Every structure is written in C-alpha cells, then in structure tokens.
Amino acid sequence: MLAAVSDHALSEATMGAYVAQEMATGALSAAQGALAQLLGMPDEGVAFVESATVALGTLLDVWPFGAEPSIGVVPSEWGPNLAAFSRRGLRIVELPVDDDGYVDLAGLERVLASSPPSAVHITQVASHRSLVQPVAAIAGVCHAAAVPLFVDAAQALGHVDTATGAAVVYATSRKWLTGPRGVGVLAVASAWFPGLRRVLEVLEPEAPEEPIGALLSSRESHVAGRIGLGHAAREHLSLGPPAVWQRLAAVGRATRQLLQDLDNWQVVGPVDDASAISALRPTAGQDVMAVRARLLGELGIVTTAQHVFRAPREMRGPTLRVSPHVDTTSDDLVRLRDALGSR
Ligand SMILES: *Cc1c(COP(=O)(O)O)cnc(C)c1O
Secondary structure, three states: OHHHHHHHHHHHHHHOHHHHHHHOHHHHHHHHHHHHHHHOOOHHHEEEEOOHHHHHHHHHHHOOOOOOOEEEEOOOOOHHHHHHHHHOOOEEEEOOEOOOOOEOHHHHHHHHHHOOOOEEEEEOEOOOOOOEOOHHHHHHHHHHOOOOEEEEOOOOEOOEOOOOOOOEEEEEOOOOOOOOOOOEEEEEOHHHHHHHHHHHHHHOOOOOOOOHHHHHOOOOOOHHHHHHHHHHHHHHHHHOHHHHHHHHHHHHHHHHHHHOOOOOEEEOOOOOOOOOOEEEEEOOOOOHHHHHHHHHHHHOOOOEEEOHHHOOOOOOOOEEEEOOOOOOOHHHHHHHHHHHHOO
C-alpha cells in the first residue's frame, strides 16, 4: 500500500500530475471496484472525497430532500454529524432504541409508517463505545418504507460487514482499513441515481453524462491517496474480511472482559458487543485526559480521552476509549489493565 502511494507521488513528480493520473486510470477503477465490493454498491456509484466528513457534507448538499427536510437518528449519533444536519436545516427526529442504545426495529417500523423523516441516518459502528448497529436489518425496514438509509461507516469499513443494503454509505480510509489519510469514500445505490442526477445536472451542467461516482467525487484530489485506499481495500479483501471482523470482535470482547473488574472504571455497554472499540467511564473522579497522557508517556499505550461532543445526545462525561487492532495481544491488554488498576 505504501509503495503504491509513493510510486504515484514519484510519477507525479517525474511525468506531471495529469499524465500520472491518466496512467493510473486502471488503479483508480480497481480502487472503486474494491470499495464497491466492500460497501455492497455499484462501481459507478462510488465517489472519492477527502474524508467521511466531506462525504456527508457532499451528500447533504446534493440529496434531493423535499421541503422541510428531516433526518431520523438515534441517541448514540456522532456529534459532528448532528452539527452537519443542523447547519443544513434538517430537523432531527429521534428514533426509538432499546436500553443498550440499539435501534428498536419494531419501533422504527412504526415511526416510518406514521411520520417518516426524509431519511434515516445511522452510524454503524459508534466511535465512543462498543455499539454496532444492526444496519442490514435497519436497511430492510427502511427499504420497505421507501425511506432512504444513510450509513456512516467511518468506524465500520474494515471492521464489520458494510455491504448492508443502505441507500448511501460513506467512510474514511484512515481508520480500520489503515489506508492513507485525507481520503474518504461516498457510495450510492443505483435506485437513487435518477434523483441525484436531477440535482447534479443543475450543479454540474458541463458534465451531465459522467457516472454518479465521478460527479460526486472531489475535483482536485490526493490521487496517490485514492490509489493507496484502493490497495488497502484490496489487501483487506484478500485477507478474507470475515476473519478480520471476527478477530476485531474477539479482541474487543477480550478487552471488555479483562477491564470489567477494574475498581475505578466501568465498561460502557455490554461486554459481548461486536466492536473492537471499548469505552471506560471513570467512577472515582479520575481525570481522563491525565490518564490518557500517562498511559502514552509512561507506557507507550495509545488510548483516547473522549469528550461529550462525540455523542452529545448520549454521553454524560469524558470516557477513556480503547481501540485495539487485530495485532493486539493479551499481554498488551494485561499491561493496560495493570496500568489502569494502579491509579
Ligand atoms: C472519524 C469519524 C468520522 C469522520 O471521519 P473523517 O474521515 O475524519 O472525516 C465520522 N463519523 C464517525 C463515527 C467517526 O468516527
């Protein structure tokens, strides 16, 4: 992956950026194909942008919402997404969840039957705790009600199955696929092409024949990063994604099992959630920022001190996030437990 990125940077320097880009056409469509496969989307619906944040912004700019647009979300929704909805004047409709924050499918069905929002937006894998929403089942309910489902897969791509039947899925390169920074992906299912095309024909009158993915892609771009993301996606596919997903779920459960007996920290949410991400709530007034700094400075253990802005409808105070990848060992986890137990 790194070699593909540096090779492209070198060809930009030696041949010129536009020539290098033309020569990379094959690599770029292979990247689109690999992402289409992981997201369960048609190749031509896959757009490259700079980040998941840009993907959502682009989506909200071009989606053919009617008058008085609204969006259905659950309390665990990622804070910056809520801010993006508000900035664009979308009324937020809170969808029903169970005690652990999972979408209540029967409740969702009732909301969509009685007063459907213009779209439903679900963050598939929460950033701030171990919650993984049942997006395939949610997509089924939304499809039956003809309400588009938008999925934030920023923490899901490369972590869980992201081919779920949603109308739109967007994600980032740099998280679980460990691809280059500065690249994101926005993918749309073909049923929604005609509506988008009507909007895009007005916004991009000079390129009406281009595929939807090309119309939605950012113009000036980090081409080497897009090629790198394609490599990361193909490397993930060649490892056999289910094996990676299972390993990540197992490492997350092992983390929560090991940390659930700590005296001064409480694991947030069910131990058997399917995410590799875990969150710990301080129960003895510890300063999460200071703990994070100590773990990194003294032991080289990277954690995250996360603030309420990540999930403002749900979080009540800062928590410590632990986000191991496939290569984390049980010794690593024991070291973390011992370090947390000592303070
Ligand atoms: C990181 C993250 C984003 C934003 O991704 P960027 O690529 O940094 O813009 C969006 N949603 C969730 C759930 C995230 O964790």
